């Protein structure tokens with residue numbers, strides 16, 4: 001239970017306070033219940049007393065819970081306010097979620113499948129999704145925010161300790177939701193600046209397939225995942241189902257292009273129509289590069 005963001009302590013405080021009062025109330029109430037059960041059992045008290053109006057008691061049981069609930073509200077609100085106030089100098093990173101992978105894009109255009117951040121500097125996140133609702137969840141930072149198609153959500157954090165922290169998707173988004181994993185790597189600010197400054201150029205080869213999220217569903221080693229493996233795909237003769245009718249095709253450039261734009265026009269036999277159209281998410285150069293990579297595999 002060791003938070004690693006500047007505000008994780010505030011979240012923990014609210015959580016521990018609510019958990020603590022709940023446990024105390026549970027023990028206290030159960031104790032009083034058992035005591036009353038024994039103390040006022042029928043054999044000892046054959047004639048129950050009729051008690052009416054006890055101003056002291058009634059005031060107490062109204063005022064005390066109200067104060068408790070207000071303190072809970074205060075802790076929750078104080079933490080929430082900090083999470084919603086994005087510092088002006090925060091470094092923006094765009095989080096792109098899709099079935100079933102994450103891509104992080106920096107201001108200078110650099111893209112990464114892991115979220116590399118400088119320790120001790122605020123990072124603001126613009127959260128997007130190209131298909132269904134996902135949820136960006138970094139437990140160590142006490143940070144969770146939805147990625148929605150058609151809008152941009154915002155969040156921020158400041159990592160206070162170097163280290164690697166898990167990223168999960170916290171909104172069920174289909175078959176490989178549980179494999180939608182990545183890492184925040186919090187590194188010293190100087191190292192980060194170096195990393196960000198190194199121009200690795202546009203992603204190439206299989207790295208391109210990873211950045212574009214294809215490998216969430218397609219492998220490059222011949223094994224079957226959600227979709228057929230890219231290995232040996234090019235030039236293969238296979239059966240696809242078009243409008244419910246099976247037919248034979250050869251995988252060529254034309255066909256790959258069509259698969260990217262209209263994945264559900266021809267469904268490869270034995271697979272489900274689970275591929276979201278990728279055409280709008282790729283530039284012409286990227287499509288050409290992807291076709292070249294598939295050819296090589």
Ligand SMILES: [Cu+2]
Pocket residue numbers: 097098100133134135169170171172173177180
């Ligand atoms: Cu997801």
